Amino acid sequence: MSYVELRAKSNFSFLTGASHPAELVETAISQGLSGIAITDMDGVYGMPRGYQIAKSHPDFKYLVGTECVFVDHPNITVLAQTRAAYGRICQLLTKAKRGSEKGKTHLEFATFLEFLGMQKSPEVFVLPRVSKETRIGDLKEVFGVTQVSLPLTIYLDGNDKKRVAELTEYSRYFDLPLVASNDVEYHESKRKMVQDVLISIREGKTLQEIGFKLQPNAERYIKTPAQMELLYKDFPGSLLRTLEIAHACTFSPSELRYRYPSEWIPVGFEAQSYLEHLIWKNAPERYPQGMSDRVKRQLLHELNLIQELKFADYFLTIYDIVEFAKKKDILCQGRGSAANSVVCYVLGITAIDPIQMDLLFERFISVERGEPPDIDIDFEHERREEVIQYIYEKYGRHRAAMVSAVITYQNRSAFREVCKAFGLPVGTLSAKKVERDFDEIVKDIPEPEKLRQKIDTIADAIINFPRHISIHSGGFTLSADPIVDIVPVEPARMDGRTIIQWDKYDLDTLGLIKVDVLSLGMLSCLQKALKLTGKKLYEIPQDDKPTYDMICERDTVGTFQIESRAQMQMLGRLKPRNFYDLVVEVAIVRPGPIVGNMIHPYLKRRRGLEKIEYPNEVVKRVLGKTLGVPLFQEQIMKLAIDLANFTPGEADVLRKSINAWRSSAPIGVMADRLKRGLLDNGMTEAFANQIFDQIQGFSHYGFPESHSASFALLAYASCYLKCHHPAEFACSLVNSQPMGFYRNDTIIYDALRHGVRVLPVSVLHSEWDCVIAGPNTIRLGFRVTNGIAKKDVEFLIQERKQERFRSLGDFVRRSKLKKDVLHRMAMAGRFEEFQWDTREALWAVLEYQNMFQKPVENQLSFFNDLEIIPMSSTQIEFQKLDGFEKIQTDYEAFSISTHGHPMAEIRKNMPGIAKGTSQTLRDSVNGRRITVTGLVLVRQKPPTAKGVCFCTMEDEFGFIDIILWRKNFEKYREVFLNHCFITVGGVVQKDGNTTSLLVDMVKPVWNTAHLDSTPLPLEPTQYFY
Known part of the structure; x- marks a missing residue:
């Protein structure tokens, strides 16, 4: 039975x-x-x-x-x-x-x-x-x-x-x-111990404390x-x-099949016919010189496939959302595999012409794929909420809800929670520290090796177990019918948000479609910079030589996608000179190409150090633009179609099977078929093995070509604005925070090095945002002030418009700013505009506040004479701030200083530190040993780097890229991770236009030997982190 x-x-x-x-x-x-x-x-x-x-x-x-x-x-x-x-x-x-x-x-x-x-x-x-x-x-x-x-x-x-x-x-x-x-x-019964630990986590008790809440046996399998x-x-x-x-x-x-809302489709049209109407109506705008036969064939092919798969409603929904954004002047752009579609390009959803780029449509949609298409649209991150509210208002909350994201246990979090369940004293230690310091934690426990083995076994079992559901970054489900008939809807933590109980992978399984309304900070930055310069995005000239010169010089702080330390290093080696070079640059610094050993062959061939040979013209046509190295999954798909007898849909299945590989997993059936197909069609075994070995890297994270091209457009636009309009770009970048790779101080110091004049925050002139205050000049806005709320600044500005602040007392009384904000602004010298020295102003602010806390009737005579000065502030002689103190107080107030870079003052006050600078590094020959001092900006240990640590430092002259092998990182871990001003020594490494320092010595700038001879603090302050 x-x-x-x-x-x-x-x-x-x-x-x-x-x-x-x-x-x-x-x-x-x-x-x-x-x-x-x-x-x-x-x-x-x-x-x-x-x-x-x-x-x-x-x-x-x-x-x-x-x-x-x-x-x-x-x-x-x-x-x-x-x-x-x-x-x-x-x-x-x-x-x-x-x-x-x-x-x-x-x-x-x-x-x-x-x-x-x-x-x-x-x-x-x-x-x-x-x-x-x-x-x-x-x-x-x-x-x-x-x-x-x-x-x-x-x-x-x-x-x-x-x-x-x-x-x-x-x-x-x-x-x-x-x-x-x-x-x-x-x-299975052996999961009983796992369940015991889960119940312990749920109840917040150890396994010894949990008692009868645990099941008495392992029979519930x-x-x-x-x-x-x-x-x-x-x-x-x-x-x-x-x-x-x-x-x-x-x-x-x-x-479970839902219908997309279609009531807004004009009378006389069905979804498919209206989509086709829009395509032929909009095509001349994208192809003003006329459509080639290839474009027409591709459009008909895509439209036929969309009709066959009944996806027209989906494309119309995306089109409607994008049109709303355009009417509201919200910058947006589609990315990902959607950029492979001419339909998306003609509808204005994406900005890349897939015909010109020779992209593969089947990377986006195919019959064999068995799942709906996925169109990701990025909007300005500060205005995405307008788009979300439009969706709610147009379709109703009963027909629109956001997709969930399943938050799961990962290696460290699982390990920490299991340790807690076993009663180990982890306290408030982070998951990273629990794993790192485990031996110390269990030093007094008998047989710690056996305990570790048991904890590891259970922790491994609960990796990827769901902890809770959260809100997806922007995925929406829309339906003509109430969504609650399809999936339960529940409140999200964010006010005004509701989420369904499934994530995007669940929707794919059930064949349901989502709309991705994502946010991108760089779009906000670009929109603001374009408005400041009076330009439109499409007016930015292509192939601008000064822009590419700047890119090749690795001068890309603040730009999109190519600003990280790794990308800068690659820029110096790859030296992009055209748009497709930039597409490659965006894609190549990813785990997939790194693990697939594709970077070095590509660079050697680009420099002419390795001969480029193609087995036949088909391979040359597919791999020619990447010099015979398959950098993109679409190239593997094309090889499978042209040389291994795959249909386009089967080639996409191959791509998905590659994504599912892991280094420890066996090869997929489709990948094995690719190898056999290449051999059967005359390719040599060496070539087949080479392709096969390289594509295994694609099992790690990498960009599709269409996605790289979409991002390269934004990367180029940001570089053009930085090159030709540095003040407007830096101003917009600061005004768009939080976003990007670098802090405001790095952005501002970079702007200063480019000749931009930066004026400090002014209580008499600053707005909330930074503004252009003259040719190549930025006035910092109150938004950079630590601890100040925008609504308080708006009140302050409104008061200032009604009547100019006439004195420090007038400002303290009318601005209504908090005590700590006034204190920081006084320390940063912002009241010098009222003829108050920094320390005098600090003292006066405190006394003014005490005066204004008195009953109103006792203040009338004082308010009639706002120039009265607190008596005690005139009876004390205050010491002037020195250069470093000015910088430090600026950082306390704004995390930015217009008084110079802290390293300049450190060198002035500490003559004993290393004289080497970023300029010294740039001017040094390969192999020379030097010592430099700087401020740590970024520390990185990529998983693909096998324990190597990369770091970017900064001084008053620029940036310093350093590399620490695993043994040296472990040797200097405490200094390297706990100090922000450090001196490092090592050997100069030059590769093309890239210079770095291979470090074997690290020491902190601050030590007790300097205490008697310098006014600088013993330890760096938190503001420089």
Whole structure:
């Protein structure tokens, strides 16, 4: 006899179930069960992940349901019999989540009966946990005898005899059938220890403290039909009942198909015909010289495929959102694989002409792909909210909700939580420190090696287990029908946001489409800079020589995508001279090309140090623009199509299979077929092996060519503005923070080195934002002031417009700024405009505030004479701030200083430190040993670097790139990580236009030997981090 497990919790019953949904389904199939129901608590979170396995086994019954947790009743498992019933369950869960605390549910028994029972035909199966509090009679009356069954579980915990007797009596009294269930919470018994740890984490107690909340044995796993038949030999009808219920449940997740809103499509058009109308209407704008035959063929091909796959509504929805942004002058651009589509280009969704770039459409859509397209649209990060609100207003919150993101345990977080469960004293240590200092933590514990092995085993098991769901960066689901009929919707932590219970991968599994409304800080920066310069993005000239000269000089601080230390290093070696060089630059500094050993061959061939040979003209056509090295997945797809007899859709399946590889995993079937196909079509085994070895790197993160091209456009635009309009670009960059790679002080120091004049924050002249205050001149805005709110500045500016501040006392009284903000501004010399020295102003501010705290009637005479000066401030002689103190107080107030770079003052006050500078490094020959001192900006240890640490330092003359091998990083770890001003020594390395220092000595600038001879503090302040 077979049976169906009707109650199985996955790890999406957060911190209760101890197996992935896929593991439960795979085990049920391998154990010979006829089906399984994933019934997670208060949701259908894990349903798509189980269905992804089940859908390839048509004879296996995959049931959908949930275990409802009540505030006034024992839990009840409900199973959806039909599509309509599933929709009612989703509505019930949505109502239970609405108004509840994030991650909580408030469900009352009466609500349950109202939503699921008050129908002519309830079409749900109800399996209550039976106790004295269970209102079995009400359930039977509302749902009917055919829909209610009493679940019978033999737990083998010593209490079965009594429990079974009581349950049998309930069954006889209410005339309701028993149904067998092992009440599954993990797929195999050895996961019991994992579940114990999860429960410990959930309860916030150690395993020793948790007590009876842990299950007494490891029996809640998926048992074979033979085991169940033996266990329930006295109740054979209960096993048969599982099959009857499964047979009656006809609902399948494959029925979940929603319709896109289409009411805004003009009368007389269907979705497809309106899409085609827009294409032929807009095409002349993109192709003003006329469309070539190739463009026309490609447009017809794409439109036919969109019609076949019924995606026209989706493209129209994206078009509508982009048009809204354009009308509101919100800069936006599509990216990712969508840039492979001529339809997207003509509709104005993307900015790259895929025909000109020779991109591959099937990277975006194909019949074989079996999933909907994915169009990512970036909007100005400061104005994306306008787009989101437009979507909510146009489609209604009942038809629009954001996709969730599943936050999972990763290596370190899993390790730390397991350590806590075992009672180790980790306290408030970060996950990184717990792993690093584990030996010290367990030094007093017997047999620490065995404990470590046990902790590692459990931590490895819960890696990628869900912790909770959060809000996706911008994915929306839109529907013509209420979304709550498809998936439960619940509040997100962010006010005004609701999210569905599935993430983007779940939507792909079910064939549902999402709209990605993403944000990009550089778009905000570009829009502001363009407005300051009076230019339009399309007016930026292509192939501007000064811009490419600047790029080749690695002068790219603040620009898009090519500003990091690694990108700067590559710029000096690659030396981009045209747009496609920039496309390669954006893509090449990624784990995929690095692991695939593609960088060095490409650079050697670019420099003429390695001969470029192509086996035939087909390979040359595909790989020619990257000098015979396959840098992009699209190139592998083209090789598969042209040389290995793949269809375009099969080539995309190959791409996806490559993405699924890991270094420890076997090669995919499609990849093996590619290798054989190359050999069968006359390629040499050496060439086939070379391609095969290189594409294994694509299993790591890398950009598709279309995505790199989209980003390269923005990279070039940002470089052009930095080159020709440095003041406007730096001003816009600061005004768009937070974004990018560098802090405001680095951006400002870089602008100063480019001849930009930077004026400090002024209480009489500054706005909230930085502004252009003259030719090549920036006036810093209040936004750079630490601890000040925008609303307070707006009030201050409004006061200033009504009447100019006439004195320090007038400013203190009318500005209403907080005491700490006034204190920092005084220390930074912002009141010199009122003829007050820094320390005098600080003292006066304190006294003014004390005066203004007196009752109003006592202040009238004072307010009539605002020039009165506090007496005590005139009786004390204050010492002037020196240069470094001015810089330091600037940093305290603004994290920026216009008084110079701190390194300049350090050299002046500490003559004993190393004289070497960034200029020394640039001027040194390869192999020379030098010592330099600077301020640490960025420390990086990429996973692909095998323990090597890369660091960017800065001084008054520019940047210093340093490299520490693993052994030297470990030797100087404490100094390197805990000090921001350091002196380093090493050997100069030059490669093309790139210069770095291979460091073997690190020491801090500050030490006790300098205490008597310098006014500088012993330790660097936090403001320089």
